[in-house]
Amino acid sequence: MESKEKEKEISGTSILYVLLTIIGFCIAIYKLYYRISDYFEEKEDRKQDKIEKVERYQKWSDEMTYNLEHLSIYHYITAEYLVEDSNSIFHNYLKVIDINGTDVQLVKFRAPGYTPVPRLIEESYMTDDKEDTITLSIEKLKNTIFENSEIPENMYRYQDSLKREGLFYIIKDINYINGPSLSRSNELASRGIGDTVTFKFRNENEKAILTKIINVSGDFKWQDSLPMPINGFNLNASDYNRSTEFELKATNVDFTKDYKFKLQFEDSLKNKHIFLVIKESENSPDFYESKRVLD
Known part of the structure; x- marks a missing residue:
C-alpha cells in the first residue's frame, strides 16, 4: 500500500511538474510573441515617423522655394550662420532691400530670439543696428534649402563642406511683413x-x-x-x-x-x-x- 501511495505521489508530482513546465513555456512564448510584436510595431512607427518627417520637410522646402521665387522688399529671411552660438538669445535676419534681376541685396541685422509674430521682426529692424549689406543670387539662396533634411538638422557636422561651397548660413524661415499674416x-x-x-x-x-x-x-x-x-x-x-x-x-x-x-x-x-x-x-x-x- 505504501509503495502504491508513493507511486501516486510521484505520479502527481510529475504531472504537476509537467504542468508547471508547460505553463512556464507558454508564458515564455507569450512574452516572446509580444516582444517580437512590439519590435515590429516600433519599427513600423519609426518608419512612419521618418516618412512624415520627410513629407513635412518637403512642404517646408517647397514653401521656402516659392517665397524665394517671389521675393519682395517686404520679405525677411531668418538665417542660421555656421558658427555655433547656442547661448545667444538673438536670431540672425536678412532683410530684402532691393532686387535686381536674379540678384538680391540684403542687409543683415539681429533681433531677439523670441518673436511671437512677424511684426516684431520689422520693429527690431527699425530700431537695431544693421551689420552690413550683402548681394546674393536667388539661386545661391535656394542652395541653402537642402533636399536632405539631415543637413540643416546637423548643420555643424556639415559646416566644413558647406563653407567650401561658399555657404556660410542656412535659411530657417521667410516672413512676409506687409498687410495681414x-x-x-x-x-x-x-x-x-x-x-x-x-x-x-x-x-x-x-x-x-x-x-x-x-x-x-x-x-x-x-x-x-x-x-x-x-x-x-x-x-x-x-x-x-x-x-x-x-x-x-x-x-x-x-x-x-x-x-x-x-x-x-x-x-x-x-x-x-x-x-x-x-x-x-x-x-x-x-x-x-x-x-x-x-x-
Whole structure:
C-alpha cells in the first residue's frame, strides 16, 4: 500500500511538474510573441515617423522655394550662420532691400530670439543696428534649402563642406511683413449647432478687411457677412494671441474629403492679400493649414 501511495505521489508530482513546465513555456512564448510584436510595431512607427518627417520637410522646402521665387522688399529671411552660438538669445535676419534681376541685396541685422509674430521682426529692424549689406543670387539662396533634411538638422557636422561651397548660413524661415499674416489658431475647426463648422484663424500682423471667401474645392456654404474687419496684432493687449483671432462659419463641410478655399483681404492702402487654406488627406479630419499665395 505504501509503495502504491508513493507511486501516486510521484505520479502527481510529475504531472504537476509537467504542468508547471508547460505553463512556464507558454508564458515564455507569450512574452516572446509580444516582444517580437512590439519590435515590429516600433519599427513600423519609426518608419512612419521618418516618412512624415520627410513629407513635412518637403512642404517646408517647397514653401521656402516659392517665397524665394517671389521675393519682395517686404520679405525677411531668418538665417542660421555656421558658427555655433547656442547661448545667444538673438536670431540672425536678412532683410530684402532691393532686387535686381536674379540678384538680391540684403542687409543683415539681429533681433531677439523670441518673436511671437512677424511684426516684431520689422520693429527690431527699425530700431537695431544693421551689420552690413550683402548681394546674393536667388539661386545661391535656394542652395541653402537642402533636399536632405539631415543637413540643416546637423548643420555643424556639415559646416566644413558647406563653407567650401561658399555657404556660410542656412535659411530657417521667410516672413512676409506687409498687410495681414494669417495662421491657423491653436484650436482646430469645431462643429457647432447642426452641421455648422467654425474655422479659427489668427492674424499676426496688420489689421485688414476680409473681402472674399472663394471655394477652390468643396462646396462650403459660408455664413459670415462680408466685408469683415479683422483685427491686427497688438502686443499691448492683455492676451495678444486672443486679440488677433477671428472665426469663419460654414455649412456643407465634409471632413472626410480634402478641401481648399481662399481668403482675400484688403489692407489700409487697398492692397490685396490672398491666403490659401488647405486640408489634405494625411492630416487629421479637423486640421488645416494656410499659406500666402499671389492669386
